Amino acid sequence: MNILVCVKRVPQTGGRIVLTPDGQDIDTRYLGFTVSPHEECAVEEAVRIVEKQGGSTTVLTLGPAAAEDQLRDAMALGIERAILLETDGREWDPVATAEAIVSVVRSEEAANGPFDLILFGNESADTGGYQVGVRVAVALDRPIVTGIKSLEVGERSVVARRDAGGGAWESFELDLPTVVSVKEGINLPRYPSVPGRLRAKRKEVARVSPEWRAGGLEKIGLRLPQEERSAAEVIDQGPDAAGAVVDLLVRIGVVRQ
Amino acid sequence: MTGAVLVVVDAPGGEPDRLSLEALTFARGLHGPVEALLFGPGAEKLGAFEVSTAHVASDARLAGPVPEARAAALVQLIRETPPSAVVAAGSEPGNELLAHAAARLGQPMAANVVSASPEGDRLRLVRQRWGGSLLEDAWLDGSPKLLTVAPHAVTAEPASSPTSPSVVPFQPTLSDRDFRVRVRPVEAATTSGISLSDARVVVGGGRGLGSGEAFSELEELASLLGAAVGGSRVVTSAGWRPHSDQIGQTGLRIAPDLYIACGISGAIQHIVGCKAAKRILAINTDPDAPIMDVADYAVIGDLHAIVPAISAELRRRGSAAG
Ligand SMILES: Cc1cc2nc3c(=O)[nH]c(=O)nc-3n(C[C@H](O)[C@H](O)[C@H](O)COP(=O)(O)OP(=O)(O)OC[C@H]3O[C@@H](n4cnc5c(N)ncnc54)[C@H](O)[C@@H]3O)c2cc1C
Numbered sequence: 001m002n003i004l005v006c007v008k009r010v011p012q013t014g015g016r017i018v019l020t021p022d023g024q025d026i027d028t029r030y031l032g033f034t035v036s037p038h039e040e041c042a043v044e045e046a047v048r049i050v051e052k053q054g055g056s057t058t059v060l061t062l063g064p065a066a067a068e069d070q071l072r073d074a075m076a077l078g079i080e081r082a083i084l085l086e087t088d089g090r091e092w093d094p095v096a097t098a099e100a101i102v103s104v105v106r107s108e109e110a111a112n113g114p115f116d117l118i119l120f121g122n123e124s125a126d127t128g129g130y131q132v133g134v135r136v137a138v139a140l141d142r143p144i145v146t147g148i149k150s151l152e153v154g155e156r157s158v159v160a161r162r163d164a165g166g167g168a169w170e171s172f173e174l175d176l177p178t179v180v181s182v183k184e185g186i187n188l189p190r191y192p193s194v195p196g197r198l199r200a201k202r203k204e205v206a207r208v209s210p211e212w213r214a215g216g217l218e219k220i221g222l223r224l225p226q227e228e229r230s231a232a233e234v235i236d237q238g239p240d241a242a243g244a245v246v247d248l249l250v251r252i253g254v255v256r257q
Numbered sequence: 258m259t260g261a262v263l264v265v266v267d268a269p270g271g272e273p274d275r276l277s278l279e280a281l282t283f284a285r286g287l288h289g290p291v292e293a294l295l296f297g298p299g300a301e302k303l304g305a306f307e308v309s310t311a312h313v314a315s316d317a318r319l320a321g322p323v324p325e326a327r328a329a330a331l332v333q334l335i336r337e338t339p340p341s342a343v344v345a346a347g348s349e350p351g352n353e354l355l356a357h358a359a360a361r362l363g364q365p366m367a368a369n370v371v372s373a374s375p376e377g378d379r380l381r382l383v384r385q386r387w388g389g390s391l392l393e394d395a396w397l398d399g400s401p402k403l404l405t406v407a408p409h410a411v412t413a414e415p416a417s418s419p420t421s422p423s424v425v426p427f428q429p430t431l432s433d434r435d436f437r438v439r440v441r442p443v444e445a446a447t448t449s450g451i452s453l454s455d456a457r458v459v460v461g462g463g464r465g466l467g468s469g470e471a472f473s474e475l476e477e478l479a480s481l482l483g484a485a486v487g488g489s490r491v492v493t494s495a496g497w498r499p500h501s502d503q504i505g506q507t508g509l510r511i512a513p514d515l516y517i518a519c520g521i522s523g524a525i526q527h528i529v530g531c532k533a534a535k536r537i538l539a540i541n542t543d544p545d546a547p548i549m550d551v552a553d554y555a556v557i558g559d560l561h562a563i564v565p566a567i568s569a570e571l572r573r574r575g576s577a578a579g
């Protein structure tokens with residue numbers, strides 16, 4: 001089984017988002033970087049499949065030079081190879097991103113044989129375009145399902161399941177080679193081991209430099225939504241608050257006396 | 258932009274769902290008559306939303322979760338009519354369908370749009386990033402303009418001048434290849450108890466719980482309130498709770514009457530999952546935690562003392578869930 005996983009570097013925003021003065025980006029001076037939880041799960045899923053049935057794993061990202069960190073994070077968890085589609089830091093829209101990924105997949109497959117399975121996150125954490133995986137699958141003429149929370153990989157096909165609402169599950173069978181977009185919850189990713197981290201540090205990262213192009217969705221700027229909520233009313237400190245809390249629960253109709 | 262605005266309408270059991278009605282309301286704000294595409298019954302219900310023409314794909318195989326085949330049908334309709342814009346709900350199936358159509362047409366697409374207005378050949382729009390914690394102003398090019406509407410960004414409102422839509426059956430040409438993803442029978446729900454997404458009251462736990470065992474304190478309070486228990490990503494990543502209990506950007510969106518957030522700091526990715534709650538009560542040792550920006554009420558202090566005290570007080574007063 002030859003598996004490719006696609007991840008995207010994003011800032012690890014915490015309690016409050018701060019924008020740069022020109023409103024073009026999130027101010028990341030005090031932030032770390034990560035990938036979407038969906039993509040962390042895609043990495044874990046690839047590693048588990050290959051641990052169980054053998055094969056090889058590759059991680060790919062399109063991003064700035066520093067996105068090498070996210071590739072090494074994935075290798076620390078057990079991914080063998082990494083490819084960086086290095087950009088100059090400008091944002092790529094989903095059409096352009098998918099095209100660049102497709103072109104690398106084609107050249108990789110020509111050199112090393114086909115990827116039986118390409119895994120994506122359901123949506124990227126920052127731009128949330130909900131489409132790069134589908135675009136790649138359609139361009140490669142491979143089947144895809146999105147939102148997958150359980151995956152069984154057989155010799156020739158995979159069975160993929162997703163939430164159908166209200167606790168029901170939809171289930172699909174797709175012939176290999178195929179593409180699957182996964183969601184957090186499909187597995188519980190492991191923590192990287194120290195030897196894993198050391199090994200990942202020494203590994204090589206293959207680099208390509210695709211040329212930026214417009215894709216038809218163009219960012220003008222970013223802003224924070226206006227929220228109407230005002231500051232919290234502090235009821236009390238400590239367990240003495242219990243009486244006042246229950247009074248509140250009664251007042252707002254959550255409990256009956 | 259000239260031509261109709263085509264809205265993909267989901268109508269399970271012949272009843273257009275809320276997100277589709279929101280998409281129809283959104284579409285009225287763009288220029289041009291509103292048309293609809295349905296993959297089943299429900300067309301006659303759309304007059305209230307000023308739909309002029311309802312195209313009904315008459316192929317029973319399109320009723321299930323078959324995004325590839327639905328996209329093939331949608332693309333055929335787009336090529337035949339052609340509309341100026343195609344709008345779907347920003348639900349998982351809506352985003353998936355439009356992504357498929359966009360990929361087939363080689364056109365750009367914008368997901369989770371909250372507002373849009375045509376300017377010349379382009380569409381100027383506002384869309385959600387980070388699950389709604391951040392907004393992006395953007396230009397969308399392409400023909401037709403393909404977009405999905407962020408859930409609950411607009412309120413579904415019938416038009417002032419209802420129409421009686423002309424219902425046009427539409428027979429897409431589909432091949433076996435469009436059905437190459439084999440759909441297996443849906444597995445029915447097995448879970449019982451109060452579901453997190455429907456609960457009127459939710460008690461949430463975060464890192465401040467300190468351990469999985471400490472959730473028994475929240476379970477006790479929840480059972481007294483008839484509430485469901487959920488949590489932050491920290492508690493699901495630690496394995497203290499299953500991922501199905503996670504509230505937030507990569508978990509569930511909840512909209513209870515009351516959300517009690519215990520030992521949760523209020524990261525933006527958590528807040529997008531709970532800000533639709535009518536009221537939020539935060540229990541936290543840190544009076545400056547970001548959760549205080551969105552909470553209506555707060556109790557400052559150790560949740561391990563406060564939560565059991567609230568349960569004890571409810572018991573003492575013999576209060577019951579309202
Ligand atoms: C792309 C992306 C997606 C994400 N998706 C989600 C998501 O879906 N859901 C989600 O929740 N997170 C999500 N996260 C993670 C998120 O950024 C935060 O890391 C997480 O929400 C923090 O969880 P927490 O509040 O439990 O922990 P912390 O941030 O560590 O906060 C713990 C809080 O507990 C308080 N506390 C400590 N001890 C006590 C005590 N004894 N009594 C009372 N209070 C106490 C502290 O003051 C603090 O405020 C996502 C992150 C990224 C990057």
Ligand SMILES: Nc1ncnc2c1ncn2[C@@H]1O[C@H](COP(=O)(O)O)[C@@H](O)[C@H]1O
Pocket residue numbers: 006007008009036038039060061062063094097119120121122123124125127128129130131132133
């Ligand atoms: N710059 C990128 N590099 C690699 N993979 C990406 C990139 N952008 C998006 N993806 C993949 O495509 C998925 C969906 O992204 P999106 O369409 O932006 O929501 C993500 O979860 C990633 O798996």
